[in-house]
Amino acid sequence: MRHLFAAEWSRLFSRRITLVTALLVGGMLAFITFGFTLTGSSPTPAEVTQAEQRAVPLAQLWDQRTEHCSRVQSGLEQAEPNEDLPRACDYGPRPTADSLLDYGFSFHRQWPSLYYGAAVLFALAGFVLGASFVGVEWSSGGMSSLLLWAPRRGRVLGAKLLAALAGVGLVSLVYLTLWTGAFLAISAGNGTVSQMTGGEFGSLLLTALRVVFLAMAGTALGFSVASIGRHTSAALGVGITYLLLWEFGSTVVFTVVETTDYAEPYRLSSYARAWLRKGVLPDEGGVGTVARSTFKATWETGGLVIAAVVAAVAAAAFLSMRRRDAR
Template identity: 65%
Template sequence: MTRLFAAEWSRLFGRRVTLVTLVLIGTLLALLTFGFTLTRSTPTPVEIELAKSSAASAGEIWDRNVDRCSKVQSGLENAEPGESFPRGCDYGPRPTPDSLLDYGFSFHRQWPSLYYTAAIVLAVAGFVLGASFVGVEWSSGGMATLLLWAPRRGAVLGAKLLAACAGVGLISVVYLGLWTAAFMAVAAGNGTVSQMTAGEFGSLLLTGVRVVVLALAGTTLGFSIASLGRHTSTALGVGVAYLMIYELGTLVLFSVVQTVDYSQKFRLSSYIAAWLTKRFTFEADAGHCRTGCVPEAAGFSGSWQQGGLVISVVVAIVVAAAFVAMRRRDAR
């Protein structure tokens, strides 16, 4: 198994598609960094003082709203007629001077969206690399040749999958490190990096871990689907079909028929969003449906634990199917 893994590891980084993928995601990082550099500007002392004053006033209002909501939802106080509160007293983050400053790039304010962008890039890259890594072996006949030398089908497929995941994991960690360093360098001119607390840096690291895990999940899905179809194009076709027909198709369908069905519950993208952002909430809009309406107060929300569980189950099912097919079908 060790020799198989070492051989597959070398083959992964010797493939042109891997090198092209690295160049593409590196180019994307360079372009984004350059773009944010153009929008960077340093706030003036007057703007900083005004932001501090506005944040203090907004913070007091935020505190009162959260306190009032908590008391009402816990039953300590009764709501006034016409008074409504967001689900879970979610008024968003407490206003800070940095969030109210109207200037260009701020790492402190914008790092979550930057990491979510990196997650999409790495998950797609992992899906393509995983699919092509095993798909080309099947389509070229290399898998049949390899099984003559190492007839243990499960071990061969497992070594390939492990090498693909380890390679993508390494690429993701290095890429996220460069991604963070690049944007922190852009923000350094604004002095915004120093405003992040230890807790916020901890949240950044945990988000980075979730991004890497998502990239590994994408790699595993691409690898397993391509192994089932024995061709790279199978995985790419399934991925595009799922996005275009199911994710976008159902969105268009439910918007046309105007019925609230919580279709988000049955979309993998909802749970990916919950995994990355730590929660996902969909509020029902009963005022725009004709039939089958749900109560106006109803809604659907998911936590990052729920998102991780759903993603894990989907990946596990597809991987199990790939290994079962590997054992049962001929190698040609």
């Protein structure tokens, strides 16, 4: 297994599509970084003073709500009628002068949105790479030749899948680290007036791991569907159809009729959002949607659903590998 993995690892990074995809993703990240450098500017002393004055009462209100929520959840106080307290008393970050300033880019304020965008980009790139990595082997006859040398089909497919997951995970982690460093450098040069706390850095690191997990999940899905269909185009066709007809199509339908988005609990993107944002609550629907949202999920639920879907599709791929003759 170790030799198979080493061979597949080497083949993954020697493929032209891997290099092209890595360059495209890196170029897109660099373009986004350059765009944020153009919006960076330093706040004036008057703006800083005004933000500091506004931050004081807002921070006090945040402290009061958080303390009340903690006492209610610990049983020391009773909740008010119809009072809906957030899970784990998560009222978001504590208001600071920096969070109230609108002077272009602030890593402290905007890093969650940046990471959510990176998660989508990495997951799509992983899906394409995973699909092409095994799809080309089936369509070109390379899989048949490989099975003559290593006839244990489950082990062969497992080595390919592990190499694809490890490769995409490593590249995603490296890109995310470099991207974060670039944004920290930009933020440090534009007059940021507050610093991130240790807890906020811990949240950042956990979100980064969630981004890498989604990239690997996308890779596994693309790999598995392409293996079942024995062609890269099979995975790309399934992926594009799912995104257009279900993810995008159902959102548009419920937005047009302006009713409750009943399809939201059945879309993978809903659970991906819950996984990245540490949970979602009703009326926190997708960006730009008019449809009412009643969907509620924790980050644990989001991760479990995504893992279950990936495991089910991967199991189907391995079952198909064992039942079919290599041709």
